[in-house]
Amino acid sequence: MTTAFPAPRITDADLPALQRRISAVLVVGQILGGLGVAIGIALAPVLAAEVSGSEAVSGLAPTASVAGTALLSLPLATLMASRGRRPGLVLGYLVGAAGASLVVAATVTGSFPLLLLGMAGFGAGSSANLQARFAAADLAPPDRRARAISTVIWATTIGSVLGPNVAAPAGRVFRGTPVPEAAGPFAWAAAIFLLTGLLVAVFLRPDPLLTARALAPQSTGAEHRSLRAGIAAVRASPMARLALVTVAVCHTAMVSVMVMTPVHLGHHGADIQLIGLVISGHIAGMYAFSPVMGRLADRFGRLSVIGLAAGLLCCATVLAGTSGGGHGRTAAGLFVLGLGWSAGLVAGSALLTDSVPQPARAAVQGLSDLTMNTSAGVGGAVAGLIVSGLGYGWLNAAAACLLLPMAALALRRAVSRPPVASEKE
Structure with missing residues (x-):
C-alpha cells in the first residue's frame, strides 16, 4: 500500500494542543501495552517448560518473542510509512493479541512449536510499544523532541512494574477452566492488547505522522x-x-x-x-x-x-x-x-x-x-x-x-x- 490517508488541515496555532492530546493517548497506550507485554513475559519461561516438559528449552519462549519483535519492526514501519502511525500501531497490537491467543491454545493442546509461533506474534506488542515513541516525536518541535520521546518511554514504567506482580493473580482467575493457570496471563494480555489497539484506533486522530508530513515543506512522494x-x-x-x-x-x-x-x-x-x-x-x-x-x-x-x-x-x-x-x-x-x-x-x-x-x-x-x-x-x-x-x-x-x-x-x-x-x- 502506498496511498496515505489525507490529514486534516492543521495550523501552527493548533499544534501545541494537538501534540498534548496525542501524547496523552500514547502515554495511556504505553501503560496498557507495557502491562500486556510484562504480564505475559513474566511467566513465559515457566509456560515453555510446562508445555515442552524440559527446562532446557524454557529460554526459547522469550527468545521467540524478541525475534518476533525484531522481524515485525520493518513490516509495521512500512505500513506506517505509507498509511500513518495509527494503522501500524493498531496492527502491531492486534498481531500481539493473536500471538497471545496462540500461546493459550498451544498450552491447551500441548504444542511447543505453536507456543513458539505464538510468542513470535506476541512480540508484535513490544514492537508497537517501541515505535510509539517515534509517534510522540512527529509533531514535537525540535527543541522538545527528546522530551516527547522520553515521556512515552517513561509511561512504560507503570506497566512494566505492574505486569510481573499481577501475572500470578491473573493466572489464578482461570482455575477450574480448560485454560491452564500458567497460560492465564496470556489470555489477559490478549485482551489488553485488543483494548490498546481500540484506544489507538479511536483516539489517535488526526494521525501524527500524516499531519507532520502535511506541514513539512519537503516532497512526500x-x-x-x-x-x-x-x-x-x-x-x-x-x-x-x-x-x-x-x-x-x-x-x-x-x-x-x-x-x-x-x-x-x-x-x-x-x-x-x-x-x-x-x-x-x-x-x-x-x-x-x-x-x-x-x-x-x-x-x-x-x-x-x-x-x-x-x-x-x-x-x-x-x-x-x-x-x-x-x-x-x-x-x-x-x-x-x-x-x-x-x-x-x-x-x-x-x-x-x-x-x-x-x-x-x-x-x-x-x-x-x-x-x-x-x-x-x-x-x-x-x-x-x-x-x-x-x-x-x-x-x-x-x-x-x-x-x-x-x-x-x-x-x-x-x-x-x-x-x-x-x-x-
Missing part, C-alpha cells in the same frame, strides 16, 4: 518513504549513522548483561525475591528517569547525552563485572545499566529523527528498531555462552568493549563540528 529510501537516508547522514549505532549498542549491552544477571545472582545464593528486587531496580533505571534524559538531550544536545550513556554503561559494567558475590554491588550496577540504556535510547532516537528528512523517517525508525532488536537477540544468545565459558565478569568486559565504536563515533562528530549544528543537519 511514496518513493521517499520506502525502506530503500530509509537506508539511503541513513547512509547520507553521519549523524543518522551515529544514532543507529547508539540505539543498537546501548540496547545490546543492556540486554546481554541483564539476561544473565539472575543466573549470576543465583550462583551466589540470591533467592527469587532478591533477584526480583534487583531486576525491578534495573527497570526503574530504564524507564523512570527517561524524562530527565529527555530534558538533558534537549538542553545540552544529543551528543552530550550519548556521551553520558557511554559513561553510565561503562560504570555499570565495572560495578556488575567486579561484584563477585556482592549483591548490593550487582544491584547498583544493574540500576546504572538501566540509566545508561535510557540515556542512549532517548538521545539516539531523537538524533535519528533529527537527522533524516521527514518523508523517510518512518522507514528509518523501523530500520532502527529492527537493528536494535536483532543485535540484542544475538547479544543475549552469546551472553550465555560467555558466562558459561568464562564467567559473568568477562561478559561485562565484552559489553564494555561494545561501547567503544559508539563512543568513538560520538567523539568524532563532536570534534568535527559544533554540536548544535551537527545535530540538526
